[in-house]
Amino acid sequence: MSRPIIFVDFDRTLFQTDALFPLLWDTVGELYPQADIQTAKNEVGKWYEIIEGDYKHYLFPQHLLHVTGANFDQAEPLLLERLSKHDFTYPDVGVINHWPAKGYDVRILTFGGEPFQKFKLKLTPQFIEPRDIILEPKGTFLAHHYPDAAGFMVDDKRNPGMPATIKEVWLNRQGKTAEDAIITISSLEQLEEFL
Numbered sequence: 001m002s003r004p005i006i007f008v009d010f011d012r013t014l015f016q017t018d019a020l021f022p023l024l025w026d027t028v029g030e031l032y033p034q035a036d037i038q039t040a041k042n043e044v045g046k047w048y049e050i051i052e053g054d055y056k057h058y059l060f061p062q063h064l065l066h067v068t069g070a071n072f073d074q075a076e077p078l079l080l081e082r083l084s085k086h087d088f089t090y091p092d093v094g095v096i097n098h099w100p101a102k103g104y105d106v107r108i109l110t111f112g113g114e115p116f117q118k119f120k121l122k123l124t125p126q127f128i129e130p131r132d133i134i135l136e137p138k139g140t141f142l143a144h145h146y147p148d149a150a151g152f153m154v155d156d157k158r159n160p161g162m163p164a165t166i167k168e169v170w171l172n173r174q175g176k177t178a179e180d181a182i183i184t185i186s187s188l189e190q191l192e193e194f195l
Ligand SMILES: [Mg+2]
Pocket: 009, 010, 011, 012, 013, 155, 156, 157
């Protein structure tokens, strides 16, 4: 039998996405001084694509092109170079390195457009875990692509419709607990008691 898997969400689970956005746009402003960065920051919410329900993702490459006229491919190396001095991970992420020794494979499962997700992953080179970048609900994806997998899905968002063999774990860093009977944790370290 194959090892159980802990699937781990990326944005707001491992990566402080909300800390990136202002720094990202400030950096765009350094590279493209003619751009109206304040307006761009205010309009981030207009550049989300909704796929289904709560599944939406930020179209940063399109927003960047609109604001600066630059293609993301051109800008990416310059943005990475300037942003790589920042650590956008949460302080507790190192714990995922302990999970393989407890018998689990770890995979990053992240929702969003591939270029921007890969960009954020390049800012966190310490994560060497295999990853899936998807644009569909996680439960649907797991049922289709990992039909035999058992384990956990750790996410800062709720994931209705998980396959029965994959336990939903809700990471709520504010300490809220779910009203239904799923595992709720307020830090990644708390998952250890369930492994
Ligand atoms: Mg998330």
